[in-house]
Amino acid sequence: MREIKLNSRKWNSRHLEKEKKLEDVLKIFKGKIIPADKIVDVMENVIYPGNIVTLEGDNQKQASFLSRALLNVDRRKVNNLHMVMSNISRDEHLEIFKKGIASMLDFSYAGSQSVKVSNMLKEGSLKIGDVHTYLELYSRLFVDLIPDITLVAAEKADGEGNLYTGPNTEETSVLVEAAAFHDGIVIAQVNEIDNHLPRVDIPGSWVDFIVESDVPYDIDPLFTRDPAKINEVQILIAMMVIKGIYAKHHVLSLNHGIGYNTAAIELLLPTYGELLGLKGKICTNWVLNPHPTLIPAVESGWVKSVYSFGGELGMEKYVSSRSDVFFDGKDGSLRSNRVYAQMAGQYALDAFVGSTLQIDSMGNSSTVTEGRLSGFGGAPNMGSDSRGRRHSTEAWLDMAVCGGEIQKGRKLVIQTVETFKRGDNPVFVDKLDAVKVRSDSGLPITPVMIYGDDITHVVSEEGIAYLYKAQNLDERKKALAAIAGVTGPGLSITDDEVYALRRKGLVAYPEDIGIKRTDAKRSLLAAKDIEDLVQWSQGLYEPPAKFKNW
Amino acid sequence: MREIKLNSRKWNSRHLEKEKKLEDVLKIFKGKIIPADKIVDVMENVIYPGNIVTLEGDNQKQASFLSRALLNVDRRKVNNLHMVMSNISRDEHLEIFKKGIASMLDFSYAGSQSVKVSNMLKEGSLKIGDVHTYLELYSRLFVDLIPDITLVAAEKADGEGNLYTGPNTEETSVLVEAAAFHDGIVIAQVNEIDNHLPRVDIPGSWVDFIVESDVPYDIDPLFTRDPAKINEVQILIAMMVIKGIYAKHHVLSLNHGIGYNTAAIELLLPTYGELLGLKGKICTNWVLNPHPTLIPAVESGWVKSVYSFGGELGMEKYVSSRSDVFFDGKDGSLRSNRVYAQMAGQYALDAFVGSTLQIDSMGNSSTVTEGRLSGFGGAPNMGSDSRGRRHSTEAWLDMAVCGGEIQKGRKLVIQTVETFKRGDNPVFVDKLDAVKVRSDSGLPITPVMIYGDDITHVVSEEGIAYLYKAQNLDERKKALAAIAGVTGPGLSITDDEVYALRRKGLVAYPEDIGIKRTDAKRSLLAAKDIEDLVQWSQGLYEPPAKFKNW
Structure with a gap:
């Protein structure tokens, strides 16, 4: 014993x-x-x-x-x-x-x-x-x-x-x-x-x-973007994303953040995307809440499947009537699942496309700005390379630039930004506000939304920086500067340096990929306003009152 | 219109x-x-x-x-x-x-x-x-x-x-x-x-x-390791992990792979761990199937919680009787969930500890060997840095060696290996068999289980390589060589180089952290065989017949 x-x-x-x-x-x-x-x-x-x-x-x-x-x-x-x-x-x-x-x-x-x-x-x-x-x-x-x-x-x-x-x-x-x-x-x-x-x-x-409960639970239509508010800078950025990234790398599965940039992409698929002959070749499988701005792409046959984190007010009938595309239960209404959608967003997608409020010279980005501790949500989970991933897709393999026997691919993590936000606030900055927020609030690390070394592409109205091609930090910094316009980082680079980056393929300006800036018109949008979306949906989309002006 | x-x-x-x-x-x-x-x-x-x-x-x-x-x-x-x-x-x-x-x-x-x-x-x-x-x-x-x-x-x-x-x-x-x-x-x-x-x-x-069905579904006790088969080399490795890694970095939450190395760690907590005064300071929260070898640690009050991917045959009654530790339903039996456990394993843990069949000079490891396409299971998901993680723990922050305003922590990814496997097969190799398996099978990438740049520590019977401290690939390679014994990579390093690495803290030999090789005895194991585990469990663990010899 x-x-x-x-x-x-x-x-x-x-x-x-x-x-x-x-x-x-x-x-x-x-x-x-x-x-x-x-x-x-x-x-x-x-x-x-x-x-x-x-x-x-x-x-x-x-x-x-x-x-x-x-x-x-x-x-x-x-x-x-x-x-x-x-x-x-x-x-x-x-x-x-x-x-x-x-x-x-x-x-x-x-x-x-x-x-x-x-x-x-x-x-x-x-x-x-x-x-x-x-x-x-x-x-x-x-x-x-x-x-x-x-x-x-x-x-x-x-x-x-x-x-x-x-x-x-x-x-x-x-x-x-x-x-x-x-x-x-x-x-x-x-x-x-x-x-x-x-x-x-x-x-x-x-x-x-x-x-x-005495009154129904509160719920907000957070994923509704009115096409009427999309401007031509955003349309130009969307064209570059479609032609210079999605088509180039054959991006089939993806998640879009909420924002006018990504809403513009969704609305250009049935028009500009169709013109480029891309239907069925890009953007077929989505992990996305039922964005109303996706309706024209769905109706035009671009979209095979959409799996959702949650629902979207007003989209109930539309989703129920498109059960080949959306997940639903026997009752005909959407089944969403935040965990599974985040998991799929992390592990099964070619690309994540988001936007941010600030991006520093190394490519680190954050939506945490002075006085605001906004937190992270789900973006860092999808907007990072899934190092535990072992299956391949064409887009994922396309990110493997350094060869050798042990190479692997990467998820495309794309940031779309305008060089300046409303007012006179540059998006490209030398230092993130988040650094100060960290010290003010005593957080153990700086609240960065997406780290520079996870980002593969940044797109501004100036052009695309193909950061995944950068061989070192200096090259990454220069490629970002080349599309940073007249912000601090943008002014740090010479014309000759930009020209060299464009020749090397680290940066593309619209003209380098056959896009005319003057073509970026609102007339390209498949829907110009909420009423158009309702029409595309054959009356199935029922926007909340605050989005209706007719 | x-x-x-x-x-x-x-x-x-x-x-x-x-x-x-x-x-x-x-x-x-x-x-x-x-x-x-x-x-x-x-x-x-x-x-x-x-x-x-x-x-x-x-x-x-x-x-x-x-x-x-x-x-x-x-x-x-x-x-x-x-x-x-x-x-x-x-x-x-x-x-x-x-x-x-x-x-x-x-x-x-x-x-x-x-x-x-x-x-x-x-x-x-x-x-x-x-x-x-x-x-x-x-x-x-x-x-x-x-x-x-x-x-x-x-x-x-x-x-x-x-x-x-x-x-x-x-x-x-x-x-x-x-x-x-x-x-x-x-x-x-x-x-x-x-x-x-x-x-x-x-x-x-x-x-x-x-x-x-005519007969109950098949099920295997895959996570049962008989303590009788644990040898003294594995005990030495386990001592180094406990003292040189868990205690050093304050590892509270973790997952163990299946193997005798990790079974040895579990069985040393109530003995060696207790001697070091570590109870409550390490290894409190686990994501783990109900390993029988964890019973002595549970019984000794080391373990606050265990969340499981699946069950383990024979552990049903024990789990039901320890509901403060394990998750269970109203019926008293375990509730497991492979997705949530993998998710928690990826995002909520300080450390993952595994083992492997081969590890190359860069630290890439694989269990895929000639003629076997074994696949991945769940290890790469937990055995990689979760780049989407934003919350901190002491252990995670401890991995942040490069300073600066935008630094972040890392998950501890630990490989425990003996320098040679049964027969005369070196574990440390110049090139993984997986490279050949890839070309033979036409896989798009080499089936690497854990990539070298995700590994923070490798432990062999020679010592610990603190790879997270390596400033460059050459240093990583040398630190690995220093613990690779008389294998190919191990013979590529000089005594002077090893000495320099030990002084710098990139490598620790047992004597550097106060461990006497001769103390690594089977008498240190809290349970010497399956019968001991049953006794620790007060008869609640009911091992399948094939593990019983009494």
Whole structure:
């Protein structure tokens, strides 16, 4: 018999704590459905001080009933919560910190609340664990930020707690799974209780409580860009991307960021792309929310498939009527999934195309600017080389410039920028504002959205910098300067140097690839405004009121 | 009125094809439950020539009833299938190609079938789309390899098709989701039909058909390593990893590969780790299948959490009794998820520790050797720097050696190897066999498991090479040579050069970090054999018969 010290530790304390919480709730009501007026009372019983709480706040769908309820708990009972949230987008997301209900925050994206986040951090009314991309934050739910409580939103639930999310499944599945399978408590707000669900998105046995909210969850049409606002500089950039990048490298699968540059590309496919004879040769498989500006390309037969992170308001009927292209359930509505779309965006795509607010002389870019701690969202995940990737495509192999026996390809990571933003703000800068934001906020690293060595192409109205061809940092810097116009970095390069880069193929100006600047006209857009998009969709796209002017 | 060309294309052809298939099945039987003797008949009606078929073959759980059935279809009716499979591990996985039922293969890992894969590729009886990591393969299910048919395995189903997977959910969820939400057909084999499921892992509305198989699905205990087979060289390596890497960099979260090197580390934590006073300071949060060799560390209070890719035979009761550590459902059994575990393995961990068969002078490593096309599995995904990561930990920041305003950290990617493998095969080589396998098999890139520039540390019985400190390729090469013993690369370095590297901290020999080679004894192992593990587990671990000799 060997000497092995056996121990008598308790191994199910999470389980016992959950049982205790559920028993305490029984004193308030019985069953799975929380009466709406008891939600605060329930929260005060199931959320213990210091608990880790995930609160659904996708960049679109918001568990708004639950976040308001959380603001109303008695802070003597519920306090010092550690909030784990993909998005900080509503006032109460930060108010709970001011009231002391929560004290620690791990998040991904702050959008409209980014100035407040910065200020509260300075005041000390908020402590930040860290700023993440979406996939990182979800990953930590299974490692070192395992939730005690998950608060999510769905469209409908039945009496057993089965959830129907409709088009906006987004992050609901992953938030629920992490808590449900480690003795966390799952509460879902729903717009409606209905015992005949159109489909089941999340099994009822994963959900502890449902509550019917007084008003439907909040949701924003974040991915809608009005073609009327696209200007000719953006059209020129889009033409260069199509001809000088997509066609050159045979980009078949891709993700577009949200922005007018990428909306312009989508709207040029059925016109300029068609002229170049590119249909079926580029841009066939997408990971993308249902952008309304993609409608003309879909209708013209350019698009084989679109897999989505989330839905888009107004696109419901259109998506349902195009089930060969979009993913949907038996009920005919979109099935989205933020984790799988990010995973596919990282590992299965030829290209990611984004935009940024600042790009430094080495190619590092950031949307974090003075006074704003906006976070990352999902862009760095897709806008970086997936070093774990091992399968090939033509575009991916095309990025392998250095030969040898052990070469591999790279994902195309493309930034499209105008040399100046509104006002007089140069996009090409010597130093990112993010460097100062880092030191002001005490972040451990500078919040860079995409690192210079991950970027393969930058496109401005001046031309394309083929950064993947640069042999060293100096060449990368020069290629960027050549398309940086009259900004600081742009003025650092001589005409002779630019000419040499163009000859070497490190830089292309529009004329080098047969594009006339004067051809970049709004008349090239397949749709000139929202009304055109509706028409292209045969009336199936139903834009939210704020986009309608007819 | 603008001129917009509207089209009248059919947009629901996938939906109509699925409806047609379901109608044809109605001629064979009605309802959701396929009579076992009708499975071939059903397959002949729902699988069309050229269809994309995913067949569950995790590295553990196998949809073996369905794979055998597929081998029995009439090839005049079902042929030229495009198989998408994470694992090729059973004879019939390749027999379907020999019979012409399938013609194209996209896969991740071939294990025991790797020689056959190579041979069939040469003969031309098999075409390979590409070789992937798991996450890449799953990603493509949503982009350009969207399945028409998914064949999976579960433990139980109820009459509505709700699935209970027990501990081995593994990849079932993702395979089902990709098909269910794009008009694919989902067929699940189950060991038992039971209208009172212990829990629901996959909603019934995602599943078209279930079939009760004649024998339970096949499953292998792939992650069990018998401590009796751990030798003193492996113990020495494990001591160096614990003291020279985990303690030095404060590695809290990690994944271990399967191998005796990593099993030795797990078994040294409660002994050697305890002596060094490291409990609570390293190795607290794991992404790992329930390795039996982790039991002593769990029992000694080292382990806060373990999130698993899949289950492990014999560990069911132990896992259920340690629910504070492992993830489980309301039924008390493990919930695993291959996608989420790989995602967490990529994005939320300080370190990945693996082993390899060959490592070249630049640090590139591969398990692909002459005549074997074994594929990648999940290692490259975790064994690479996650360039999309933006949150920090102490260990991750410790890898940032070059300063500056834009620095970031890195994941620790550690390879542990003995300088020679069984027989007289050097692990350190000048050129990987994989280079020849590439040219023989016509692969577009050399099948490298982990690239040299992703590796931060290599440990052999000679010492540790801290590759993340190397300023250039030459320094990396020299640091590797310094621990390569009497292999080709090892003989290329002089004693003076080694001494200089040790002084600079690029290399540490055991004596440099206070480890006596003679202390590396089997008596240090917390468990010496399987019986000890059972004892540590208080009888809860029930090893499969083949591991029992008492």
